[in-house]
Amino acid sequence: MLEFFEEFPEMSRGDLRDFKKVIDSAFRSFSRTYGESIENFFDPVLWFLIWFEKLLLNTPWPIIILVVAGLCYLGARSWKLSIGSLLTFALIGYLGMWEDTMSTMALISVATILCIAIGIPLGVWMARSDRVQALVMPILDVMQTIPIFVYLLPVLMLLGIGKVPGLIAVCVYAMPPIVRLTNLGIRLVDKGVLEAADAFGADKKQKLLGVQIPLALPNIFAGINQTIMMALAMVVIASMIGVRGLGIPVLQAIQNQYLALGLMNGLAIVALAIIFDRVLQGYGKRLQKDREVKKNG
């Protein structure tokens, strides 16, 4: 009887081993049967990623720099930011990181767009239904905390190394903040405002697009900021499964203790993150300002 309390009544070693073996072999046969069709399913994503990377790599560099500076101005309406991004990209190119930076930019742009495109609708859906929220919240927790290679190993077995597993890794890790903050932002909208909208006879769609989302914008943009930062932080992990880009030289630097190489490429990742973020935040601020002007005027 005392033994029961002293030793945890654990599964016998043989059973535990068989249990693990069953899971492993089940996954193996799944991957053998469906691997190819799953791979084909993701092919369009792969083609788009390759096309976009080639586009960035084959366009002459002055055009890319000008386009980036132009986008900065369009997004944030700030000369300072445009000139800053222009100088940053010139420096990145001068230090010999142009091609890696373009590869990383291609992956991160697609990942960010994908995260926002899936994350915001999911967040809205969560805000509208407590049941969906109860279901999605734990999934988001898993996505953010599970050690990355735990799910990357099965993904590698299914899809092989390359861009698509890299994209999946980035999105799994980077999507939760935008979902969470969209959900939170919409839930925080003042009940009184919603009642007023009801009183004016707004239907569900009008309430969502005209009241809830505009009022939730500060939170949503905080979510976008977090998503971008986390996506760029995942660049190195993506490189660990064969994605070209700034992560590869960082890995090289870590293995061999090349301080300068690591710092340069690491800072290039930071620069990309800051430019991406400032442009989108600037755009977000302008959206909110427009709204305020309309309200006051």
Added chain:
Amino acid sequence: MKKISLSIFIFYIFFFLLSFKAIASNCEFQMADMNWPSATLMANVDKFILEEGYDCKIELVPGATTATFITMNEKGKPHVAPELWTNAIAGLLHKALEEGRLFSAIKGPITELGEGWWITPHTLKNYPEFKTVLDILERPDLFPAKEDKSKGAFIGCPAGWGCQLANQSLFIAFEMEKKGWVLVDPGSQAGLDGSMSKAAERGDNWFGYYWSPTSLIGKYNMKLMDFGVPFAGSKNWDDCIAKGPEGCIEPKPSAWTESIVQTVVTSEIKEMTEVMNYFGKRIFPGSIMNSMLVYMEENQSQGADGAIEFLEKYPEIWINWITLEAAKKIKKAL
């Protein structure tokens, strides 16, 4: 004050007893249990055979190549490194051997080991005309790269590993780009393993860098390809191929440099004739080592379990390593 002197006294007694015990058994030493599966299996086999067959007393201490070598060289402990890959520490080891601080008990305790370029076994079966790497290089169409199907994918070594530079150099030396190949960087060991096991499981063709003895090579029965060219001298390898494209402009095609693995012992062990005789004969055939690694991985077993499995399953191999008397004792212990 009194307490302290008492404890010192007790300490001395312990110390005395301990040293006495050491004298009692004239075969008591430490072995390095290295942090990769084949070495830990070998250390455990040695421990079992020497303890049961030769009445030695062996303590296994965790180790890793450089750290173990340095403590062996400086402190004389652990006394034995069963599977030391000496390419990385060649210069230092040479010096230690010359000064008589360390000794090589056997060169090549595992056969057929080393690094190189491997392909999946079904590929070799479907294309029996593949005799060497040179034949494979003519057929990039059989190994389509994921991102550009018109090119053949050669899976190189993860970023930052020493072998990455050598693979990059050989990629240039064999003019693989011109022949329609791309060098894919798998990024990490997980990436390299994943790409190989995916291809082997799925029946795809795979061509890339790996090394043996490893459980993956044994599990999928991967085939090491002959390079089709001889080893082009250590000058070409050390001063050019190993430095990568930035340190070397014109690499010559070459077979992979030979990986030297030895069982290295300290001078204390050299005096033990029986133990040295055992080490001198103890050679694991590569195929059996690989199948043992597969067994250990599939059963998620530790070195000690693996050693017993090996001793039970392959007596015809270890019987040649030891004296008749020791063999009887070990069979009894099993």
